Amino acid sequence: MLGDDVSQASVDAAKNPGGALIELDRIGVEFDGVSVLQDLSLTIHRKDFACVLGGSGVGKTTLLRVLAGLQKISYGYLRMKNKALRVALVAQNPTLLPWRTIVSNVASGITKEGMDKQAKLQLAREKLDIVGLADKYGMYPKELSGGMQQRVAIARALASEPDVILMDEPFSALDENLRSYLGAFLLDLWAREELTIVFNTHSVEEASVLASRALVVTRDAERTQINDLEQWPGAYQEYAVRLQQPARDTYRTAIAAVLGKANVLMG
């Protein structure tokens, strides 16, 4: 039994060596007096790959917008690890500028002050290399497939060198094969670059593969709750089994074999 805040804090620190980056403390969001999020608490830790599941309209996008600082909260507290914490958002559809080349689109995501154009383009090329589009710098969005365009959007998010990347159903508009491929790709990137990701999805399958933490949002008349999927009874339970480490490791080994980077994923 934990008697005080200090012992709770030390348990949390041991469980989450990455430390808390963003904390929502009993927050609420109302639109014209209608509650969308109520009394919701959530902590995002460094190196989380947190997948957020929940029915349509439960408030997942609103939650991401709160974490991104784009949506004002009506009450409660939002705490960031520090004022300089950077957050990037990747939307469901890659909103690239059609008249700009890929590298220029990625460079447009760079927020660091004092960088000249050449330095920005160099950084953009590096990010495109990371997402496997080194040979596409000079192309235009319409010349790329949907999956490639979404990788450009990910590169643009990476270019802002964010502490947290928020992704709102980023692969849901893509076909099943591409979706699996990009899921594997993102998992590899997360491990390699030590990213912190919050990822909204409708797919329990997708969450059970990607998540280091899978969260389920539910709401009743008084509260919006967000719980770890492992603790969630009922419909999600059968999937929770897949989140257990041996199954995840097996899956990752398979992905790693495909990507030829077993050492990275399993390291």
Ligand SMILES: Nc1ncnc2c1ncn2[C@@H]1O[C@H](COP(=O)(O)OP(=O)(O)OP(=O)(O)O)[C@@H](O)[C@H]1O
């Ligand atoms: N700007 C807004 N003004 C008024 N109501 C809004 C606004 N944005 C969202 N809502 C309402 O808030 C609720 C939650 O919307 P949100 O998009 O966050 O849900 P969601 O879980 O992401 O849904 P989906 O999975 O279908 O994308 C919905 O009822 C929506 O109509």
